[in-house]
Amino acid sequence: MDSARLLPLVVAVPLLGAAVLVAAGRRLPRLVSDLLGCAFAAATAVAALLVLVRAGHAGPGAYPVEWVGGWRPVGGSGVGIVLVGDPLGAGLAALVSLLVVAVLIYSWRYFEEPPRRHTGSFPALILVFQAGMCGFALTGDLFNAFVFFELMGVAAYALTGFRVEEPKPLQGALAFGVVNSLGGYATLLGITLLYARTGELGFAQIGRRLDAGGPDGLVLAAFVLVTTGLLVKAAAVPFHFWLPDAHAVAPTPVCMLLSGVMVELGVYGVARVYWTVFAGPGGLGHPAFTRALLVLGVLTALLGAAMCWQQRHLKRLLAFSTVAHTGLFLIGVAVLTPEGVSGTALYVLGHAGVKAALFACVGVLLDRYATVDEHELFGRARELPVVGALFAVGGLALCGLPPFGSGLGKAVAEEAAGHTAGWLPALYVLVSAVTGGAVLRAGLRIFAGAGRRPRDQEGEPETTGEEEPETGRRLGRIPVPLVAVPAALLAASLAVGAVPAVASAMGRAGALFTDTGGYRRTVLDARAAAAPALPPPHWQPTGIVLGLLSTALAIALATLAVRRPARDGTAALLAPVRRLQSGHIGDYVAWLVAGTALLTVLTVPGIR
Amino acid sequence: MTVLPYLVAGWIFLIGVYGLVTSRDLIHAVGCLAVTQSSTYVLLLAVGYRHGGTAPVFADTPTDSRVVDPVVQALALTDIVVGATVTALLLALVVQLRKRHGTVDPDALSELKG
Numbered sequence: 116m117d118s119a120r121l122l123p124l125v126v127a128v129p130l131l132g133a134a135v136l137v138a139a140g141r142r143l144p145r146l147v148s149d150l151l152g153c154a155f156a157a158a159t160a161v162a163a164l165l166v167l168v169r170a171g172h173a174g175p176g177a178y179p180v181e182w183v184g185g186w187r188p189v190g191g192s193g194v195g196i197v198l199v200g201d202p203l204g205a206g207l208a209a210l211v212s213l214l215v216v217a218v219l220i221y222s223w224r225y226f227e228e229p230p231r232r233h234t235g236s237f238p239a240l241i242l243v244f245q246a247g248m249c250g251f252a253l254t255g256d257l258f259n260a261f262v263f264f265e266l267m268g269v270a271a272y273a274l275t276g277f278r279v280e281e282p283k284p285l286q287g288a289l290a291f292g293v294v295n296s297l298g299g300y301a302t303l304l305g306i307t308l309l310y311a312r313t314g315e316l317g318f319a320q321i322g323r324r325l326d327a328g329g330p331d332g333l334v335l336a337a338f339v340l341v342t343t344g345l346l347v348k349a350a351a352v353p354f355h356f357w358l359p360d361a362h363a364v365a366p367t368p369v370c371m372l373l374s375g376v377m378v379e380l381g382v383y384g385v386a387r388v389y390w391t392v393f394a395g396p397g398g399l400g401h402p403a404f405t406r407a408l409l410v411l412g413v414l415t416a417l418l419g420a421a422m423c424w425q426q427r428h429l430k431r432l433l434a435f436s437t438v439a440h441t442g443l444f445l446i447g448v449a450v451l452t453p454e455g456v457s458g459t460a461l462y463v464l465g466h467a468g469v470k471a472a473l474f475a476c477v478g479v480l481l482d483r484y485a486t487v488d489e490h491e492l493f494g495r496a497r498e499l500p501v502v503g504a505l506f507a508v509g510g511l512a513l514c515g516l517p518p519f520g521s522g523l524g525k526a527v528a529e530e531a532a533g534h535t536a537g538w539l540p541a542l543y544v545l546v547s548a549v550t551g552g553a554v555l556r557a558g559l560r561i562f563a564g565a566g567r568r569p570r571d572q573e574g575e576p577e578t579t580g581e582e583e584p585e586t587g588r589r590l591g592r593i594p595v596p597l598v599a600v601p602a603a604l605l606a607a608s609l610a611v612g613a614v615p616a617v618a619s620a621m622g623r624a625g626a627l628f629t630d631t632g633g634y635r636r637t638v639l640d641a642r643a644a645a646a647p648a649l650p651p652p653h654w655q656p657t658g659i660v661l662g663l664l665s666t667a668l669a670i671a672l673a674t675l676a677v678r679r680p681a682r683d684g685t686a687a688l689l690a691p692v693r694r695l696q697s698g699h700i701g702d703y704v705a706w707l708v709a710g711t712a713l714l715t716v717l718t719v720p721g722i723r
Numbered sequence: 724m725t726v727l728p729y730l731v732a733g734w735i736f737l738i739g740v741y742g743l744v745t746s747r748d749l750i751h752a753v754g755c756l757a758v759t760q761s762s763t764y765v766l767l768l769a770v771g772y773r774h775g776g777t778a779p780v781f782a783d784t785p786t787d788s789r790v791v792d793p794v795v796q797a798l799a800l801t802d803i804v805v806g807a808t809v810t811a812l813l814l815a816l817v818v819q820l821r822k823r824h825g826t827v828d829p830d831a832l833s834e835l836k837g
Contacts, residue, residue, distance in 0.1 A: 194794060258798055265805045269812055276816050282824040286832045289749065289816050293756055296809045297743070303763045303802060304736065310795070311770040700752060700829050704743045 140235015152238025298347030305340030349381025403721025416442025457625025465520025494564025503562030514551030520611025526658025
């Protein structure tokens with residue numbers, strides 16, 4: 116079968132699965148509905164991987180393009196909807212699907228036995244979420260991207276508030292929903308402006324029409340509005356406030372997906388829209404884009420790392436670590452080189468496995484001890500050496516230890532960033548050392564009982580980790596999937612860095628992704644784009660040294676923190692920053708507006 | 724062409740955002756979000772409007788007659804469906820929050836800090 120025909124299946128199969136589970140879930144026993152969910156998710160993964168293989172091995176640079184329903188454009192303009200299986204988009208769809216399979220397997224034994232007649236609801240929601248994310252990764256149409264953006268959003272809000280019996284998940288889901296929807300509407304306003312200018316909705320068509328004129332205020336406004344929504348999804352500072360709240364309260368399997376791929380899809384959206392729509396002479400100038408995204412990326416990375424170090428609620432700790440890494444991904448995109456894109460793609464791949472594995476380990480702690488508080492758990496998990504080992508390995512991989520995929524991605528991205536500004540590699544090392552160090556510190560205290568028991572401090576804003584376990588009763592013995600899934604995810608992350616084929620495929624994906632003209636020719640004219648030949652990303656001595664350096668730094672930081680707990684100095688210094696995380700929806704919306712203004716100020720010099 | 728509809732769309736968006744920022748009631752906040760969204764309808768319809776155009780239904784008009792843009796109407800419809808879903812879900816969360824927590828005042832929801 117023509118692999119372009121597989122593209123709609125990647126979106127349709129999970130939707131079909133969700134419909135089947137909703138319709139039949141009332142009558143099915145739990146095991147059958149779980150198996151059905153896994154089967155549909157796995158079938159989607161197979162379709163996405165087939166597209167990916169096709170995109171990777173065809174002639175010079177061609178990749179599958181499908182005009183849904185046969186509505187092809189006539190003379191460069193059209194009303195049809197296009198799905199594009201370029202290697203990066205198809206790769207992301209495959210990553211989403213594989214992670215969804217892992218999450219569904221993880222949740223076999225994870226949730227409390229659901230109430231009778233509702234066995235299908237959780238896997239059905241996860242499948243809708245998967246369809247939204249896959250569609251967003253594959254679409255070549257701006258309005259369609261908005262629809263998939265909202266589809267994955269709605270599924271994610273519902274999943275965040277899945278445990279409706281407790282007040283905290285409801286608060287987190289509400290903040291998540293309001294802020295993300297507002298961002299989505301800003302995106303829609305921007306899309307409308309672009310339609311007003313060009314009369315087109317496809318990435319490639321809009322880009323071509325824009326290049327007929329010069330950049331002006333309308334293009335700038337459209338760029339800022341479209342990017343605002345995507346950056347909200349990506350949780351860039353100051354759009355990030357919803358993320359820690361949502362991650363702290365969502366069920367653990369959902370956190371694995373939110374942190375593992377959904378946030379990264381926001382970064383992907385920014386990169387995709389810029390390269391296909393705004394990168395030409397009629398769009399926004401490269402220096403303006405680089406400046407705007409570098410500023411936001413550096414702020415995000417630093418703030419995320421600082422907040423991550425301060426947390427004692429393990430899920431919030433991991434959530435802020437995701438914020439910090441998103442900053443690094445944004446920097447990788449901001450440098451506007453193929454190397455930056457392929458490095459970031461590798462980093463995202465490696466990070467997804469590691470972060471999902473870490474969340475999975477925290478889920479085990481939550482279900483066994485009914486808390487995810489670092490201070491509460493001090494030394495209590497000595498009896499779980501395997502989980503402790505996985506947690507430690509995850510922390511080391513988060514620092515960028517070679518040969519993990521996160522390490523290779525970090526090395527490639529930081530080298531690409533170093534060509535733009537010499538101090539950026541230092542930022543990469545610092546941020547990954549601090550976030551990895553925070554995880555290692557928590558791991559040392561919880562699984563080894565190292566150092567002194569930390570004191571609780573009074574009077575500071577604090578979210579402690581008193582949570583209800585998600586299983587019916589506390590776990591006695593740890594079920595196999597709860598350990599096997601994180602182990603498999605870490606192994607996959609290791610494979611990303613250790614198998615050279617993955618890196619070279621990503622190098623090619625980055626080259627194709629940044630080839631604006633090639634994308635437009637492939638989509639609109641069905642002409643094969645010749646991929647620019649670049650040396651594939653691989654381990655370089657500097658990258659290995661910097662990866663080892665950040666790992667050593669992280670171990671030193673963690674040891675220091677365990678030996679000499681809780682100096683009041685840094686905590687007092689960061690207290691004002693922590694107070695911003697107020698849990699108040701109005702504050703978050705105000706910051707969103709401020710962020711949009713900042714984005715405008717940073718990009719204004721890009722127009723003439 | 725007049726700029727008035729565009730200014731109105733911008734005004735509706737900003738007034739909705741203002742309401743969200745200052746809201747003391749979550750039901751009201753979700754309403755404000757819906758107000759914000761209605762600015763997108765106004766903008767879409769303003770963009771698709773053709774002076775003197777009729778509805779894009781060619782059953783009883785000549786095929787070369789001047790019509791408003793049907794694409795934006797399709798977009799506005801999709802947008803309405805998306806908005807209805809989001810609003811319904813958020814309102815359901817608020818109702819559930821009221822049941823479990825006994826309040827809909829965002830100032831009272833302070834369990835997620837720092």
